Amino acid sequence: xxxxxxxxxxxxxxxxxxxxxxxxxxxxxxxxxxxxxxxxxxxxxxxxxxxxxxxxxxxxxxxxxxxxxxxxxxxxxxxxxxxxxxxxxxxxxxxxxxxxxxxxxxxxxxxxxxxxxxxxxxxxxxxxxxxxxxxxxxxxxxxxxxxxxxxxxxxxxxxxxxxxxxxxxxxxxxxxxxxxxxxxxxxxxxxxxxxxxxxxxxxxxxxxxxxxxxxxxxxxxxxxxxxxxxxxxxxxxxxxxxxxxxxxxxxxxxxxxxxxxxxxxxxxxxxx
Amino acid sequence: xxxxxxxxxxxxxxxxxxxxxxxxxxxxxxxxxxxxxxxxxxxxxxxxxxxxxxxxxxxxxxxxxxxxxxxxxxxxxxxxxxxxxxxxxxxxxxxxxxxxxxxxxxxxxxxxxxxxxxxxxxxxxxxxxxxxxxxxxxxxxxxxxxxxxxxxxxxxxxxxxxxxxxxxxxxxxxxxxxxxxxxxxxxxxxxxxxxxxx
Numbered sequence: 001x002x003x004x005x006x007x008x009x010x011x012x013x014x015x016x017x018x019x020x021x022x023x024x025x026x027x028x029x030x031x032x033x034x035x036x037x038x039x040x041x042x043x044x045x046x047x048x049x050x051x052x053x054x055x056x057x058x059x060x061x062x063x064x065x066x067x068x069x070x071x072x073x074x075x076x077x078x079x080x081x082x083x084x085x086x087x088x089x090x091x092x093x094x095x096x097x098x099x100x101x102x103x104x105x106x107x108x109x110x111x112x113x114x115x116x117x118x119x120x121x122x123x124x125x126x127x128x129x130x131x132x133x134x135x136x137x138x139x140x141x142x143x144x145x146x147x148x149x150x151x152x153x154x155x156x157x158x159x160x161x162x163x164x165x166x167x168x169x170x171x172x173x174x175x176x177x178x179x180x181x182x183x184x185x186x187x188x189x190x191x192x193x194x195x196x197x198x199x200x201x202x203x204x205x206x207x208x209x210x211x212x213x214x215x216x217x218x219x220x221x222x223x224x225x226x227x228x229x230x231x232x233x234x235x236x237x238x239x240x241x242x243x244x245x246x247x248x249x250x251x252x253x254x255x256x257x258x259x260x261x262x263x264x265x266x267x268x269x270x271x272x
Numbered sequence: 273x274x275x276x277x278x279x280x281x282x283x284x285x286x287x288x289x290x291x292x293x294x295x296x297x298x299x300x301x302x303x304x305x306x307x308x309x310x311x312x313x314x315x316x317x318x319x320x321x322x323x324x325x326x327x328x329x330x331x332x333x334x335x336x337x338x339x340x341x342x343x344x345x346x347x348x349x350x351x352x353x354x355x356x357x358x359x360x361x362x363x364x365x366x367x368x369x370x371x372x373x374x375x376x377x378x379x380x381x382x383x384x385x386x387x388x389x390x391x392x393x394x395x396x397x398x399x400x401x402x403x404x405x406x407x408x409x410x411x412x413x414x415x416x417x418x419x420x421x422x423x424x425x426x427x428x429x430x431x432x433x434x435x436x437x438x439x440x441x442x443x444x445x446x447x448x449x450x451x452x453x454x455x456x457x458x459x460x461x462x463x464x465x466x467x468x469x470x
Contacts, residue, residue: 006452049448055405057446058377059370105377161361164371164449214370214377216361265360 040175
């Protein structure tokens with residue numbers, strides 16, 4: 001069993017997917033199916049590097065915020081009136097927290113570079129949060145966005161030299177895959193809410209920013225991945241069954257992921 | 273000539289005299305390389321080293337005490353693979369990411385320790401390694417410690433050096449990625465030299 005759980009495909013793919021599927025199936029009726037995404041990356045983090053918070057490194061701050069995000073999402077879904085203003089406030093907070101996450105890296109850099117990198121990463125995470133939260137009421141679109149944000153970030157991170165961040169991202173995608181698959185199989189939508197969208201945006205955004213800071217992800221790749229929530233808004237025929245809508249929306253988004261992979265491959269490898 | 277030799281011998285012998293003070297030596301970065309060995313896939317032990325090291329060695333030969341402080345630049349890790357071989361990154365680039373040494377967040381690791389003596393020279397260092405923000409005890413066995421006039425400087429400089437070896441578990445420092453494919457146990461073999469002008 002131990003060697004099974006130590007296999008990267010299990011740590012980043014199989015186990016997070018199963019966790020996401022189970023959460024979506026068990027908690028969907030309670031409007032908590034969106035926890036599938038958090039279940040996916042939480043399982044990946046636990047299996048790949050373990051959950052620990054001391055010393056509080058950048059990666060552990062990311063894990064902390066990624067685990068706090070679904071709780072904040074539940075609070076928003078059940079206690080607050082979600083809307084554009086709230087999304088902007090939450091996005092601004094997440095942008096500020098991004099600076100906190102990477103402060104230990106930024107302080108080693110020249111002030112100008114630190115401001116550019118820190119500001120860029122904060123803007124990236126804030127944008128993802130604001131843009132993805134607008135999908136909260138549309139579970140198929142939200143699931144497709146989370147799936148491709150995780151996959152795009154994860155595979156790009158692997159190409160950018162960090163398999164660890166890659167498995168985190170793929171874990172996110174696997175959890176979203178479980179959330180989507182349950183809807184595709186049952187033919188019924190289950191609530192995504194901020195529980196899903198905030199989790200996916202915070203985790204996906206911070207995994208991507210970490211690949212930028214702590215690995216070799218080219219700076220322009222997050223710009224492409226930032227378009228994923230917009231691609232998830234593209235039209236799909238309303239008469240299509242849920243499974244077809246989910247596939248079509250995922251394909252829309254996946255085009256951006258492929259561009260991210262190509263840019264990462266070219267940006268990381270030195271010219272011949 | 274005889275006068276020079278006598279002066280050099282006297283200079284080297286001074287610290288040995290009763291009441292000698294601790295003497296500080298600067299680590300010679302050109303002759304100090306922390307090497308590490310890690311088992312890959314349970315089969316072979318891969319070797320790597322860090323190319324940039326600085327620090328100091330303090331010896332009090334009369335009191336038979338001593339200490340060492342070494343700072344290692346983590347980005348200088350070098351396992352000898354500089355070819356991409358169809359990949360988008362080299363092994364050293366992977367080692368520099370957050371998967372292993374996380375060099376952007378932790379540009380250095382440090383080792384501080386005090387020497388235990390056996391006879392005329394130190395034979396062990398009991399120290400603390402700080403890696404990835406975590407400090408844990410790591411003891412090193414010292415072989416062949418010795419000091420001598422540096423012939424390159426015609427006796428105007430003294431050089432001390434030895435080989436030290438030890439091991440630790442990287443998971444103790446939070447470096448858990450890819451265990452057990454890349455072993456938890458890290459073996460160390462450090463060659464070092466330290467200099468002081470006479």
